Amino acid sequence: MRRGIFITFEGGEGAGKSTQVRRLAERLAASGREVVTTREPGGSEGAEAIRALLVQGEADRWSPIAETLLLYAARADHLERLIRPALARGAIVISDRFADSTRAYQGAAGGIDPTLINRIEHAVLGATRPDLTLILDLPAEAGLARAAERGGAEARFESKGLAFHQRLREGFLAVAAAEPDRCAVIDANQSIDGVSAAIAEAVANFLRRDREAER
Numbered sequence: 001m002r003r004g005i006f007i008t009f010e011g012g013e014g015a016g017k018s019t020q021v022r023r024l025a026e027r028l029a030a031s032g033r034e035v036v037t038t039r040e041p042g043g044s045e046g047a048e049a050i051r052a053l054l055v056q057g058e059a060d061r062w063s064p065i066a067e068t069l070l071l072y073a074a075r076a077d078h079l080e081r082l083i084r085p086a087l088a089r090g091a092i093v094i095s096d097r098f099a100d101s102t103r104a105y106q107g108a109a110g111g112i113d114p115t116l117i118n119r120i121e122h123a124v125l126g127a128t129r130p131d132l133t134l135i136l137d138l139p140a141e142a143g144l145a146r147a148a149e150r151g152g153a154e155a156r157f158e159s160k161g162l163a164f165h166q167r168l169r170e171g172f173l174a175v176a177a178a179e180p181d182r183c184a185v186i187d188a189n190q191s192i193d194g195v196s197a198a199i200a201e202a203v204a205n206f207l208r209r210d211r212e213a214e215r
Helices: 017-029 045-055 064-088 099-109 114-125 140-150 162-178 192-214
Strands: 005-011 035-039 092-096 132-137 183-187
Touching: 005 017, 005 064, 005 099, 005 162, 017 035, 017 092, 017 132, 017 192, 035 064, 045 064, 064 092, 064 099, 064 114, 099 114, 099 162, 132 162, 132 192, 140 162, 162 183, 183 192
Parallel strands: 005 092, 005 132, 035 092, 132 183
Antiparallel strands: none
């Protein structure tokens, strides 16, 4: 049986992750692999219930530490009920956000000690880590403008202000710099097709390395 592959998308608000998750899933499914798409917070029944608590309401509804604990409760259920079973049967799992979002949102932007986040991450994730992370990067101002056009009830994090989102962007870029073998930074301040092409190249490079490693 082929081993499963875990791909995550990360980035600030308005980066276009959902669109690119769908496009990549369609491309990979065309090769005959089972592809499972999911999102965080959410992805399982229990995690979706927690999502509503996190993404709706006023910006100060939860403190960063409360957000971290809620996110990891959701993530634990997501892993147990969807991600790990799919990987065990050899599927490609593509998640719109995962643990790097906690490092960036609650850590870099929210001020939580990264040592605490790392300890919780180690306890919940165990050996289940992304094989490839695609970080869609664009200026915070541009991302917030796109998110405002999108609208909707799930705008709690978008309302946290420009300074928060600038720190958020820096947090994601720091993750990429710390783990260059896992992360690929994609310029999201271009056309949808341009972003898709850059993602396709990054994924092709990863799959080539992955095949070579298995030989």
